[in-house]
Amino acid sequence: MMKHLHxxxxxxxATLLGLGVVTTLAAALGGHLPAPVLGAVxxxxxxxxxxxxxxxxxxxxxxxxWQRGFDAVLGxxxxxxxxxxxxxxx
Amino acid sequence: xxxxVSPTDTTGTLPGDLMIWVLIVSELLVFGAALGAFLAVRAGxxxxxxxxxxxxxxxxxxxxTIVLLTSGLAAALALRAREAGLRGRARxxxxxxALLGVVFLWVKALEYSAKAAEGIGTDTHxxxxxxxxxxxxxxxxxxxxxxxxxxxxxxxxxxNIENATAFWHMVDLVWVLIFPVIYLLR
Numbered sequence: 001m002m003k004h005l006h007x008x009x010x011x012x013x014a015t016l017l018g019l020g021v022v023t024t025l026a027a028a029l030g031g032h033l034p035a036p037v038l039g040a041v042x043x044x045x046x047x048x049x050x051x052x053x054x055x056x057x058x059x060x061x062x063x064x065x066w067q068r069g070f071d072a073v074l075g076x077x078x079x080x081x082x083x084x085x086x087x088x089x090x
Numbered sequence: 091x092x093x094x095v096s097p098t099d100t101t102g103t104l105p106g107d108l109m110i111w112v113l114i115v116s117e118l119l120v121f122g123a124a125l126g127a128f129l130a131v132r133a134g135x136x137x138x139x140x141x142x143x144x145x146x147x148x149x150x151x152x153x154x155t156i157v158l159l160t161s162g163l164a165a166a167l168a169l170r171a172r173e174a175g176l177r178g179r180a181r182x183x184x185x186x187x188a189l190l191g192v193v194f195l196w197v198k199a200l201e202y203s204a205k206a207a208e209g210i211g212t213d214t215h216x217x218x219x220x221x222x223x224x225x226x227x228x229x230x231x232x233x234x235x236x237x238x239x240x241x242x243x244x245x246x247x248x249x250n251i252e253n254a255t256a257f258w259h260m261v262d263l264v265w266v267l268i269f270p271v272i273y274l275l276r
């Protein structure tokens with residue numbers, strides 16, 4: 001088990017599952033959180049998960065410039081989604 | 091992130107075939123457009139969308155997230171094993187990844203059959219039109235991915251496995267965007 005914790009792939013998987021717990025908790029608390037906060041948390045966690053998948057599963061950690069590009073475009077896209085989500089709230 | 095490139099190499103090259111990356115970007119654009127359209131239509135009927143969303147099984151969606159993320163790990167480990175010349179272990183990893191893909195589809199089928207039992211179809215509400223369209227299109231990619239994983243377990247060159255697992259990770263990546271937007275945003 002300790003050997004696996006030092007393996008970047010297994011660590012990525014464990015982090016992704018941990019972020020899944022954050023998503024579940026945020027969704028469970030959804031009724032008690034203002035919609036803009038819930039939306040920000042859920043989309044930020046989704047972005048972080050996507051970055052880990054790109055970096056570790058898809059191996060973009062070997063190509064830092066491409067990794068930064070994908071991270072930035074995905075981040076901008078999720079910000080756009082957040083903006084559309086906020087339209088009825090504001 | 092751990093540094094895995096030389097200090098002088100700040101760009102690196104894309105892992106795998108360029109065409110698989112063109113495919114990945116294309117798929118992200120298609121699913122991204124669908125999710126954007128979903129939220130735009132939702133903005134005009136938030137109450138209706140929330141009511142419809144309450145019919146979804148969030149537990150099944152969360153379970154499927156775990157299944158796909160674990161399947162992605164198995165696929166990544168399979169590629170690493172093949173690169174190390176461990177063909178048997180690579181095939182085992184591909185088999186586990188494909189099997190978890192089948193589990194994903196089984197859970198998805200249970201979700202769909204529960205909706206059907208409630209009389210919910212694609213034209214029940216615009217929410218469900220998007221739900222079936224986006225998750226159905228994604229499930230079709232899972233089916234394609236399972237077939238491709240099976241093919242590269244047979245024709246198991248490093249390049250084949252690298253491209254097949256990249257496709258599989260794209261399916262994974264799309265799901266972590268679909269799940270919060272369609273199942274969880276309130």
